[in-house]
Amino acid sequence: MANSKPIVVFGGTGHYGRHIVAQLLETGLPVRVLSRDRERAVNVLGSGVDVIEGDITSPLDVETALHGARALVVSVSAFSPKLIRRLWEIEHDAVVQCFHLAQKVGVPRVVYVSGYDIDKELVEKLGLEIGRLKAAVEEALAATNLNWTVLGAPPPLDLFFAFLRGAKLWVPGGGPPALPTIASCDLGAIVAQAAVRDDLGGRRFRLAGPDVLSFPQAARILSDVTGKPVAVRTIPLIFPRIAGALVGPFYPYVRHIVAALRLLNSFPKALADQAAADHRMLLETFDYTPTTLRVEAQRRIGGL
Numbered sequence: 114m115a116n117s118k119p120i121v122v123f124g125g126t127g128h129y130g131r132h133i134v135a136q137l138l139e140t141g142l143p144v145r146v147l148s149r150d151r152e153r154a155v156n157v158l159g160s161g162v163d164v165i166e167g168d169i170t171s172p173l174d175v176e177t178a179l180h181g182a183r184a185l186v187v188s189v190s191a192f193s194p195k196l197i198r199r200l201w202e203i204e205h206d207a208v209v210q211c212f213h214l215a216q217k218v219g220v221p222r223v224v225y226v227s228g229y230d231i232d233k234e235l236v237e238k239l240g241l242e243i244g245r246l247k248a249a250v251e252e253a254l255a256a257t258n259l260n261w262t263v264l265g266a267p268p269p270l271d272l273f274f275a276f277l278r279g280a281k282l283w284v285p286g287g288g289p290p291a292l293p294t295i296a297s298c299d300l301g302a303i304v305a306q307a308a309v310r311d312d313l314g315g316r317r318f319r320l321a322g323p324d325v326l327s328f329p330q331a332a333r334i335l336s337d338v339t340g341k342p343v344a345v346r347t348i349p350l351i352f353p354r355i356a357g358a359l360v361g362p363f364y365p366y367v368r369h370i371v372a373a374l375r376l377l378n379s380f381p382k383a384l385a386d387q388a389a390a391d392h393r394m395l396l397e398t399f400d401y402t403p404t405t406l407r408v409e410a411q412r413r414i415g416g417l
């Protein structure tokens with residue numbers, strides 16, 4: 114029976130991955146997750162998930178996890194202080210190998226959670242290694258004969274809350290004039306639906322949420338919700354850039370954070386302008402109720 118075959122999620126314990134898993138579980142589908150730490154994964158995801166302890170860089174672990182699966186979702190990231198030195202090994206080499214192993218063991222459907230968009234000009238201008246990497250992975254996926262879909266993730270709405278300290282939004286560089294984001298639960302719903310659909314093969318979606326906001330606009334919404342003024346404070350980018358120049362050669366994570374902040378502040382206007390159309394496309398294609406920053410804020414910080 115096709116429906117008793119599990120959906121396998123690589124990266125299922127991650128920021129986005131745990132929402133993907135939660136949404137898959139809500140549909141009643143069996144879910145299997147590959148994690149390097151079984152106990153931690155069960156703590157994060159609950160006991161309703163079949164956790165295979167293993168590493169995505171091990172072909173044996175990957176084949177074991179993929180055995181008898183209906184679809185594979187890849188939402189893996191090595192963007193952490195511990196893993197960043199293995200960025201290409203984990204996020205490129207191992208992920209591309211997973212695609213080939215999926216073909217080998219007969220898993221027909223693959224959904225890859227990537228970066229929001231691959232603007233090659235911007236990637237080169239900012240020297241964005243992560244952008245080059247995602248582009249290479251997407252090209253490798255497109256070259257397979259899998260039924261694949263790429264879902265381009267923007268930053269989560271959580272970004273606004275991550276910069277919030279008391280009643281101030283501390284924003285490195287001040288942020289762009291308009292930034293698409295998405296609620297993590299909405300991304301989870303979209304990815305979960307994409308995983309079990311066969312009619313989205315060869316397509317790429319940018320996962321724009323309903324709001325495309327600057328940080329001052331976000332601050333106004335947070336002020337409204339909390340009833341207290343939330344002010345934006347800009348941290349000049351020169352500080353992280355100096356830190357990057359000084360310690361970046363020894364601590365690649367710092368270099369990548371600085372690159373991510375530069376990307377945040379250089380977010381292309383053309384992409385922001387397209388976000389409303391991207392969002393409409395999602396509403397036409399997937400069945401979910403989009404979460405605005407206002408709703409997310411009401412849920413999370415009703416009393417700041």
Ligand SMILES: NC(=O)c1ccc[n+]([C@@H]2O[C@H](COP(=O)([O-])OP(=O)(O)OC[C@H]3O[C@@H](n4cnc5c(N)ncnc54)[C@H](OP(=O)(O)O)[C@@H]3O)[C@@H](O)[C@H]2O)c1
Nearest residue numbers: 124125126127128129148149168169188189190226266267
């Ligand atoms: N979060 C964001 O702000 C953001 C923004 C835009 C795009 N994205 C994209 O969204 C995707 C998911 O990112 P995320 O932020 O949700 O990731 P994350 O929170 O950093 O989680 C990383 C995940 O990767 C898994 N992982 C790492 N190394 C592994 C290995 N060697 N073997 C097996 N699993 C491994 C971890 O599993 P275990 O620890 O359980 O082994 C964990 O579930 C990525 O493609 C990322 O580029 C994220």
